Amino acid sequence: MLKQLRILVSGRTWSSSLRHCSGFVSRMRLVNQLKQDDAACAAALQTGSIFLFHRLNPLLQRIPNGTFRPATLHSTEVQAVLQRLGAEGSLLQDSVLIGCSEQNQAQFCLDVGQLDQAAVEEVCDGKFIALRKAFFLLTGAEAPLVAKAQALLRWHQTNGFCSATGQPTQRNQSGSQRVCSSSGIVYYPTMSPVVIVLVSDGKRCLLGRQSSFPKGMYSALAGFCDMGETLEEALCREVAEEAGLQVHSISYSGSQHWPFPHSSFMLGCHAAVRPEHSQLSVDHSELEDARWFSLQEVSAALRLQAPPPRGAPPPLWLPPKHAVAHRLIREWAERQSD
Numbered sequence: 367m368l369k370q371l372r373i374l375v376s377g378r379t380w381s382s383s384l385r386h387c388s389g390f391v392s393r394m395r396l397v398n399q400l401k402q403d404d405a406a407c408a409a410a411l412q413t414g415s416i417f418l419f420h421r422l423n424p425l426l427q428r429i430p431n432g433t434f435r436p437a438t439l440h441s442t443e444v445q446a447v448l449q450r451l452g453a454e455g456s457l458l459q460d461s462v463l464i465g466c467s468e469q470n471q472a473q474f475c476l477d478v479g480q481l482d483q484a485a486v487e488e489v490c491d492g493k494f495i496a497l498r499k500a501f502f503l504l505t506g507a508e509a510p511l512v513a514k515a516q517a518l519l520r521w522h523q524t525n526g527f528c529s530a531t532g533q534p535t536q537r538n539q540s541g542s543q544r545v546c547s548s549s550g551i552v553y554y555p556t557m558s559p560v561v562i563v564l565v566s567d568g569k570r571c572l573l574g575r576q577s578s579f580p581k582g583m584y585s586a587l588a589g590f591c592d593m594g595e596t597l598e599e600a601l602c603r604e605v606a607e608e609a610g611l612q613v614h615s616i617s618y619s620g621s622q623h624w625p626f627p628h629s630s631f632m633l634g635c636h637a638a639v640r641p642e643h644s645q646l647s648v649d650h651s652e653l654e655d656a657r658w659f660s661l662q663e664v665s666a667a668l669r670l671q672a673p674p675p676r677g678a679p680p681p682l683w684l685p686p687k688h689a690v691a692h693r694l695i696r697e698w699a700e701r702q703s704d
């Protein structure tokens with residue numbers, strides 16, 4: 367029997383065109399529909415859930431098992447919070463669409479930076495936590511959604527004016543675009559493509575660190591793609607610039623949206639160098655250090671569970687599990703062990 371999908375949006379039913387679709391397809395279609403149809407999106411906002419931010423810091427709640435989750439409030443709860451704190455109810459309209467839950471409920475985010483932070487925290491029984499910290503307190507499934515929400519809010523906050531005319535830009539209801547009120551130029555949220563690569567010489571892998579990293583932490587080499595470059599060209603250039611090596615046998619592993627310091631689209635790859643050409647020539651203006659690490663050293667670092675205590679870092683500390691760098695390093699170690 368065909369699954370009856372009924373998404374009630376203030377009395378409107380979006381069932382007919384989506385009835386034959388799988389859950390995933392219908393969710394994607396719904397989000398696309400809400401991006402294009404301002405009236406439908408405004409209606410979905412009335413029944414949607416909202417992730418709150420304060421000056422781009424997400425609101426987290428501690429749950430009984432001691433872990434954290436992003437506070438997701440129903441739209442009517444947010445309206446009640448705004449009313450209680452004496453804020454304009456129209457603030458809700460600044461919400462930006464971020465997706466749709468498996469229960470087909472539209473998901474939004476809203477920055478309430480103009481309200482008193484402590485007052486919102488008290489009413490909502492949560493804490494606004496800097497994204498860098500929040501990102502690592504959350505589980506795998508929630509962290510990317512919070513990162514996406516913050517990236518969209520940041521983009522709106524920094525794209526209020528047209529770069530061609532200097533005139534204000536107006537967002538659509540979902541926040542998927544902004545349009546210049548004078549020229550009609552349409553702006554979409556942007557990300558910078560970044561290549562990240564784990565280089566191996568067959569026995570060892572190459573990791574580098576920037577001076578801004580926590581003590582002892584090394585990661586895969588990364589760099590922004592230049593205009594006009596392919597992924598492979600950017601990868602070869604970055605490894606040549608930073609480590610003085612020429613790589614071959616490039617293979618793609620996976621990608622990730624990375625919110626720090628702004629939105630990057632990380633494209634994760636593996637690559638190889640011939641053992642006889644593995645002599646490093648590190649550009650110290652880009653990297654504080656880069657070294658070859660053995661499987662034994664990497665495996666020991668992968669086994670570490672908690673962040674190292676301050677002042678006593680282990681010899682090698684890897685990026686957290688959420689990071690695509692971690693995935694590349696783990697993949698390499700697993701292949702070596704095989």
Ligand SMILES: NC(=O)C1=CN([C@@H]2O[C@H](COP(=O)(O)OP(=O)(O)OC[C@H]3O[C@@H](n4cnc5c(N)ncnc54)[C@H](OP(=O)(O)O)[C@@H]3O)[C@@H](O)[C@H]2O)C=CC1
Pocket residue numbers: 558560562585586587588589590622624626627628630632652685689690691692
């Ligand atoms: N998720 C993960 O696992 C990891 C993510 N990363 C991320 O990868 C990104 C890139 O790594 P990084 O080694 O710093 O990059 P690069 O090696 O490209 O060095 C950064 C420099 O590139 C220049 N640059 C060129 N294009 C851009 C752009 N679009 N935005 C910002 N700077 C640009 C800037 O130089 P100038 O200031 O001189 O103009 C900047 O200082 C970082 O944002 C980092 O957070 C890194 C490692 C792991």
Ligand SMILES: [Mg+2]
Pocket residue numbers: 587588589608652
């Ligand atoms: Mg780099």
